[in-house]
Amino acid sequence: MTAPALILLADGAEEIRLLRKRMQMQRPELPVHLAFLDQCPPSAPQVVGALASRGIREAVFIPMSLTHAVDVGQSASDMFQRVRAAHPDMNLAMARPIGPAAELLSILDLRLRNALSSCHALELDGLVLATPDSGDVRGQSLIARRARQWSSHHRLPVAMASVDGSGSSIVSAINLLREQGRRAIAVGSLFLTASESFMAAVEQALSAGALTISSPLGADERIVELVMSRYSFAAMDMLDAVPADEHLGDDVITSSLELIAL
Structure with missing residues (x-):
């Protein structure tokens, strides 16, 4: 049993691509993908469809909003419902957004x-x-x-x-x-x-006469840590939802320990 794929859900921008690249280099064993809510490809249905075609049956969406702490937003929510309806055989989860964390x-x-x-x-x-x-x-x-x-x-x-x-x-x-x-x-x-x-x-x-304005936060290591924290909680919730008879076997025990270490 492998860990669920991680899908960064955001608006298209180069910084998100750099963030995904950094995450994939740090965790090569974890499938990290991008899905965009705007017109920039790939869309969430395209990403999930590609995962399904490769036999991957679990994935966690991480909304990359810095202002939403609980509500993922209407566009993300509508997209998630459409994807779940199109892939009823897949176990999909939506994590909490990054939110305005103190870090x-x-x-x-x-x-x-x-x-x-x-x-x-x-x-x-x-x-x-x-x-x-x-x-x-x-x-x-x-x-x-x-x-x-x-x-x-x-x-x-x-x-x-x-x-x-x-x-x-x-x-x-x-x-x-x-x-x-x-x-x-x-x-x-x-x-x-x-x-x-x-x-x-x-x-x-x-x-308005401001001296300056700071650049975007971008692909910072602390953003990576926040993403992995959201992913770990959502992935563990998915594991808890698996029926009891599917928890048998050393491979599942090892997988759960790997998720705890994320």
Whole structure:
């Protein structure tokens, strides 16, 4: 019994391809695939169809959203239902999204330091935490917590912003800080990839007079660790769902131990 295939579910971007490549190099025994929710191929049905044709019967989807903590989103949910209906003989699972985990702040700080160094900024008295959207209810709560943690760490005021209009815009967040007397303001982007949404954030930040905006988090090792954590929980849940008579045999025991070690 082999471990389920891992499918990164995201919008198409080069950073996701680099992330998959890094994961596959680190865990060559684990099938790691990409499936995109936008128009970029391959789609989830194409990936699952290819797995099925090779006799693979188990797979775990990992939604690569940094703003959703529980809800995978309507497009991902609809896709998952379609794929399950098309492959009733396969055991498929949807893991929790990556979400706004605390570990992301360390990556964000590194990206922002690099951005500030590139623009030769000598002073900073305000920060904006920008996200592509406001996420689900739990994600919103966690993003607000991350903003407070970031503010406490740097001893600077942090205003929150989202690009899709579901919350304050980057321009509004910068203006809010300026009303408090802040002038040297930088934007930290809680984006995974250089998506269209991120490019919109860059345009908004610079047009509003921000010193700089950090680059996307990208294929960082800590992102890999978060993916593997989500995968391990979902894979173990799948193992627990196997009927009792299928748990017999040393090969199954070994497989479960391998999953625990992921």
